[in-house]
Amino acid sequence: MQLHGAIRFLLDPITSELFLPGSILSVYSLASTFVIAVCALAYRHRARRGHASLPAIFRAIFGQRVARHKSFYADVKLVALSLFILPPVMLALVVSAKTVSIATRSLLTNLFGAVGAIEGHNALITAVSTIVLFLAYEIGYFIDHYLKHRVPFLWELHKVHHTAEVLTPLTNYRNHPLDNVIFGYMLSIFMGGASGALTWLFGRDTEIVSIDGKNIIFIVFLWTIGHLQHSQFWIPFGGVWGPIIMSPAHHQIHHSNDPRHYNRNMGSVLAIWDWMMGTLEIPSEENPRLCYGVEGEGRSAHSWIGILVSPLAGSALALWRACRSMKNSLPSATALGSEQKREII
Numbered sequence: 001m002q003l004h005g006a007i008r009f010l011l012d013p014i015t016s017e018l019f020l021p022g023s024i025l026s027v028y029s030l031a032s033t034f035v036i037a038v039c040a041l042a043y044r045h046r047a048r049r050g051h052a053s054l055p056a057i058f059r060a061i062f063g064q065r066v067a068r069h070k071s072f073y074a075d076v077k078l079v080a081l082s083l084f085i086l087p088p089v090m091l092a093l094v095v096s097a098k099t100v101s102i103a104t105r106s107l108l109t110n111l112f113g114a115v116g117a118i119e120g121h122n123a124l125i126t127a128v129s130t131i132v133l134f135l136a137y138e139i140g141y142f143i144d145h146y147l148k149h150r151v152p153f154l155w156e157l158h159k160v161h162h163t164a165e166v167l168t169p170l171t172n173y174r175n176h177p178l179d180n181v182i183f184g185y186m187l188s189i190f191m192g193g194a195s196g197a198l199t200w201l202f203g204r205d206t207e208i209v210s211i212d213g214k215n216i217i218f219i220v221f222l223w224t225i226g227h228l229q230h231s232q233f234w235i236p237f238g239g240v241w242g243p244i245i246m247s248p249a250h251h252q253i254h255h256s257n258d259p260r261h262y263n264r265n266m267g268s269v270l271a272i273w274d275w276m277m278g279t280l281e282i283p284s285e286e287n288p289r290l291c292y293g294v295e296g297e298g299r300s301a302h303s304w305i306g307i308l309v310s311p312l313a314g315s316a317l318a319l320w321r322a323c324r325s326m327k328n329s330l331p332s333a334t335a336l337g338s339e340q341k342r343e344i345i
């Protein structure tokens with residue numbers, strides 16, 4: 001019985017992640033991504049060589065170079081860790097998002113009174129809520145990501161994602177657990193706030209179009225180009241779509257170790273936030289053969305210590321330095337006292 005329980009404990013998170021249509025790593029999203037990757041590569045081969053060779057396309061997708069790389073094994077370790085650590089963390093974050101939502105609703109009700117806008121139009125309310133919560137996620141994601149590239153102690157944690165030297169759909173999970181927690185609380189603020197505002201505006205609990213609780217817009221993104229952002233395939237969106245949608249190539253530029261690409265393309269699905277903040281880099285049509293990873297990090301970045309312990313130590317050190325330089329920049333009490341005395345004399 002105990003063995004049965006232990007096996008269930010180990011298998012449940014894995015089967016849920018693989019077979020729930022709304023999960024990030026579902027077999028359905030991976031299968032649709034595979035079909036899209038084959039079509040994109042076939043199109044490119046045909047445009048270049050006049051024909052598309054299926055064996056060559058399969059070799060490009062299942063290249064040995066990626067599967068044998070130490071970076072890929074580090075991604076696998078973090079996937080395994082995420083499957084068991086993330087569910088309780090996410091539960092805590094849902095609770096905190098709910099708290100933010102209730103607080104926002106009561107604040108707005110106290111300030112402006114109760115509102116019951118477009119009552120009776122349930123489909124319209126659900127559609128508006130789906131779009132607003134998607135935008136709240138996008139803004140929360142961008143601000144969180146922007147700060148993690150600008151604030152040294154946050155960068156030390158986020159760097160784990162950037163030390164990936166080969167990109168596969170598993171790289172999506174390559175995040176330090178504390179980085180995930182900070183991201184989750186950032187989302188709780190933005191999505192909880194938006195949910196509270198919607199509840200106040202429409203006078204009812206927020207409902208969205210979803211699959212397994214995940215916003216349908218996010219699921220569509222995941223089933224089409226989401227996984228390809230972490231892949232070796234250069235699929236750029238230019239023209240009118242370049243400043244709007246974050247194509248796979250947009251995110252690959254974000255992972256580039258070329259200094260010209262540092263702190264570029266920090267959005268998730270939409271590129272408009274980068275466009276507004278001046279951090280957008282629209283990918284070229286031709287594959288520039290980017291190299292990924294963080295300069296000077298070396299192969300130790302893929303060990304357990306490199307992905308879990310070093311980022312914590314680096315982050316604590318950066319925080320200590322920030323506190324020390326802040327303390328040094330403040331005038332001391334004695335210096336302030338003698339300055340005041342001089343003014344009085």
Ligand SMILES: [Zn+2]
Binds near residue numbers: 145158161162254
């Ligand atoms: Zn980043």
Ligand SMILES: [Zn+2]
Binds near residue numbers: 161171230255
């Ligand atoms: Zn990434």
